[in-house]
Amino acid sequence: MAFLEDSLPCFLLRNNSIILSSSQETALRNFISRTIPDATNRVFGTHGLVTVLNNDAMRDIRNKAAHDEVLSRDEAQQARAWALLILGQV
Numbered sequence: 001m002a003f004l005e006d007s008l009p010c011f012l013l014r015n016n017s018i019i020l021s022s023s024q025e026t027a028l029r030n031f032i033s034r035t036i037p038d039a040t041n042r043v044f045g046t047h048g049l050v051t052v053l054n055n056d057a058m059r060d061i062r063n064k065a066a067h068d069e070v071l072s073r074d075e076a077q078q079a080r081a082w083a084l085l086i087l088g089q090v
Helices: 002-021 026-035 049-053 056-066 073-089
Strands: none
Touching: 002 026, 002 049, 049 073, 056 073
16 A cells, blocks of 8 residues: 555656546536636647656656665756746746
């Protein structure tokens, strides 16, 4: 069970990007479009939240952090920039 709890934050982030990019999640997409101004670009666009969440390099860094591995200074700075980019999207 500890493994599941440790993996949950990265699992949720990864699943959110899959769910957000799904064209079958119409209710969620409609809610986001009504709630977030310019959601077409900020969430679903080429440089939007879905694209940012799907960044494989950041997924690897997040996985290291989720499993209590020590991040290098560069990785920590990348993670910080990535988090600020996400905040800027919403």
